[in-house]
Amino acid sequence: MKYLQLIWSAMFRRKTRTIFTLLSVLAAFLLFGLLDSVRSAFASAASSVAGVDRLVTVSKISFTLSLPKSLLSGIEALPGVAKLTYANWFGGIYQDPKNFFANEAVADNFFDLYPEWQLSAAERTAFHNTRTGAVAGESLARKFNWKLGDKIPLQATIFPQKSGGNTWTFDLVGIYRVSNPKQKNQESALFFNWDYFDEARAFGNGNVGWYITQVSDRTLAQQVAQAVDALSTNSDHETKTQTEQAFNAAFVSQYGDIGLIVGAIMGAVFFTLILLTGNTMAQAVRERIPELAVLKTIGFSNQSVLGLVLAESVLLIVLGGAIGLVLAGVVVDAVRAALGEAVPMTRVGASIWLRALGLMVLIGLIVGALPARRAMRLRIVDALAGR
């Protein structure tokens, strides 16, 4: 700590240059905070611990292909199956395509398999008894200011009605909540009654999009999954069954490898940052050669001088990076407050901070390495003589 003022004052020897450098570091880590928030949201969606005892069965060829409802009884009869439900992607648009949210037709018992989604008994009963009933997540309902009893029209993009109409109108009879703050993004979906959907749709009747099985014991998951798939082996509707966790991970990967995309962007940003701040540090040390020589003259060792320059470099990056990350936190919170949990962004929490701090220190060391080496190796008599 006793060297802090020495390091600090050296850093701000050229205030304008340092402020501009700090701004570029700030911008890089602001971007990192935002992108890592998105990446973390996708990663957590794919790795939620909820759902390890649920299996998802989809068509082996593509999860967009439907499966016959006749598989239901076969799966139900398998040992280790505790509960079974099914659903179908609807893909309807509410008012404007920009208002995207997941909407699915689900079987009557769908919510029995999702105890982490809180829905009152009265709302469950209303969902059961209302043919056109729909249940929305709290975040979604808040976003569109929906209240129980509201009529929600969706424009079909895949499933027109038998009547030729393209607008499906649902009655909002329930709003579910997810208590785990890390899974709040699950509150941005709308579910409606399967029976209404299946009877009214123009095609595909009797088929389901996917089955969801809850196993009686999570250790049986693999065994049950194999048994489910065995039911349709060599048929025209072979299935692929996996845990919901694995299914989510595979589904998220449909968007592309978010981690790779974020990594590639941040790699380019940090590479530029290293060149920029590396040049700044090199210039700063070059200007201070006589001062560094004085430090060595009065007894600072080579290692001390090396440490001072490296510390200055790390401090520069950590200072700019920390401000950038604080700003990223503010922006993420503002976006989440404005657009709800539908936005795939996690809060800028401890894990993002830890990753960022690790990067800051690493970049600081890389940026400072060459100037610090030069400072360490300078010969006092040459430096004092201006050679």
Next chain:
Amino acid sequence: MSALVEVQNLSKIYQRGKQKIEVLHHVQLAIEQGDFMALMGPSGSGKTTLLNLIGGLDSPTDGSITIGGKRIDRLSEGALAKWRASNVGFVFQFYNLLPMLSARKNVELPLLLTHLSAAQRKRNAAVALELVALADRAAHKPSELSGGQQQRVAIARAIVSDPTLLVCDEPTGDLDRQSGAEVLTLLQQLNRDHGKTIIMVTHDPKAAEFAKHTLHLDKGSLVEQSEPSRP
């Protein structure tokens, strides 16, 4: 008095490209503890090189340098840095203060290498600044001080860790006559009242008059040792 500085058969050869330049040639020298020695000679005579070698800033090509009974020419770079921190104070022609630090913080710099507490460092720096009559300018940055004042801050920095030996390279070379005289008087006072052994390189015979003895170097060899100028 015993010899604080003993230089024996000292040679220094610089390699400049393919050319070898012998800057010092078998120099023999002894400086008593408590002496104030002026080192004079024309440009390129090797004065600063000799001063740098005695101050432990450079290593000789040949010969030995013993200071306070210690062979400093045999010390490693790290050990030499430690030795400098506690045994030598340096004063340069252009003061070489750190421009972004206040006078007090500049004076405190050598104390950062000690185990003194922050409060104690501050106290010691204040005492050193008092000694050079700049206590009232402690908070000022070098750019806010005159040349003479900056050199006095540099002297305070040189003495703050209480070294036995002060090496001064043209300490008045960048000062007007009056400021130069003040600095030389201060050095004289440090020598007389505080027992500091001082070796001062200078071009200026008037400045050399403030020393007790004067040595002359020419082409890397000592040519003459004067009688004490001021007993």
